[in-house]
Amino acid sequence: MNPPGPLDGLRVVESTSFVAGPLAGMTLAQMGAEVIRLDPVGGPADAGRWPLDRRGRSLFWAGLNKGVRSVALDFRTPEGQELASALVTAPGAGGGLFVDNTIGRDFFSYEALSRRRPDLVHVHIQGHPDGRPAMDYAVNPLYGVPMLTRHVDIERPVNHVLPAWDIATGLLAVSGLLAGLQRRHADGSGSRIDLALADVAAAHVAHLGWLAEAADRGRDRPRLGNHMFGAFGVDFPCADDRRVIAVAITRQQWRDLVRLTDNVAVFDALAASTGADFDVEGERFEHRALIEAVLAPWFARRTAAEVLEAARGTRVMVGEFRSPKEVVDAYRRGEESPVLTEVEHAGGAMLTATLPLRWGGAYVEPRPAPTLGADTEWALGELLGLTDRQIGGLTERGVITRPFNPTNGNR
Known part of the structure; x- marks a missing residue:
């Protein structure tokens, strides 16, 4: 009651x-x-x-x-x-x-x-x-x-x-x-x-700035698929053929993602060779294809469950793609929010x-x-x-x- x-x-x-x-x-x-x-x-x-x-x-x-x-x-x-x-x-x-x-x-x-x-x-x-x-x-x-x-x-x-x-x-x-x-x-x-x-x-x-962007630039935004606009976020296939999306908006989230995937040295070298500052949100977006290519093998070697477990305790935002039926199954196992x-x-x-x-x-x-x-x-x-x-x-x-x-x- x-x-x-x-x-x-x-x-x-x-x-x-x-x-x-x-x-x-x-x-x-x-x-x-x-x-x-x-x-x-x-x-x-x-x-x-x-x-x-x-x-x-x-x-x-x-x-x-x-x-x-x-x-x-x-x-x-x-x-x-x-x-x-x-x-x-x-x-x-x-x-x-x-x-x-x-x-x-x-x-x-x-x-x-x-x-x-x-x-x-x-x-x-x-x-x-x-x-x-x-x-x-x-x-x-x-x-x-x-x-x-x-x-x-x-x-x-x-x-x-x-x-x-x-x-x-x-x-x-x-x-x-x-x-x-x-x-x-x-x-x-x-x-x-x-x-x-x-x-x-x-x-x-209009509140989100999408119309102002088109008015200012005189053209439409390019199609991005599942890439997040203006930051870094994209989906990755895992070893069990499931997919997860990894998102890093803040500098700390980005640094945690780099450490999580054991790529600190790689991105230090890429920053030196390209002149990019990957701590900056917009620059991560501009180099999204390069970042995706570097990170993809780490995800491909792990199951979705292993990725989620590895990200636990970090600031990296990782979400698994699930169907509605999978949400129902998780609810019946007592794993969903009340x-x-x-x-x-x-x-x-x-x-x-x-x-x-x-x-x-x-x-x-x-x-x-x-x-x-x-x-x-x-x-x-x-x-x-x-x-x-x-x-x-x-x-x-x-x-x-x-x-x-x-x-x-x-x-």
């Missing part, structure tokens, strides 16, 4: 799907807020999104909606729209907090909702700032990242599988909501906060994670994702004061639905 979290007493309503919005809601819930999802009665758009378990249930949805409540309403009806609006704007000092990424639902607009509750803090997640839809895999190519991640021998760009901009957008939505709440505490005002996925991608690529854990899912256990933040040195114990509509009657009765008879009438008219698993339709 978790102790009260830092956001205990806050009530956040969200109506979102896919990555950014659900991640925001789950993060807030894991920090102690009561988070209520407003879902359409037939299930959200991402309810069946892959990956699926062997029974066809979405592991994606179950992983990104842990610890929240679910209220299922028919948004197509005036009654459903009124109930949704009332839940967002329900009274209470910790309420009036809303995150959505909906398109075309005017009843969820800041203008409509703030008329009912002027101190509303509303974070609206968009694709593009002009309102056009977007998703991470389509935004990522717009700002050059796939052109940087492709291998030196491949012309085709590589669009990475990690939805980095969705993740950043979800966490920025949390920051925006809490900043709006702080402003409300200061002066009682509400906030309309718009956050576009495309803006998040553009901003962070951030990985299991929750109940469809009558069994599902491997997932908890909040990476540790409060007082301890991880939060995660709660599973809800059944669709599991909290509808509670929310309508507890928050809106509806009677059992009124709730029964809404059920008969199809405005609300009985709880069911949205990933397979079982009611």
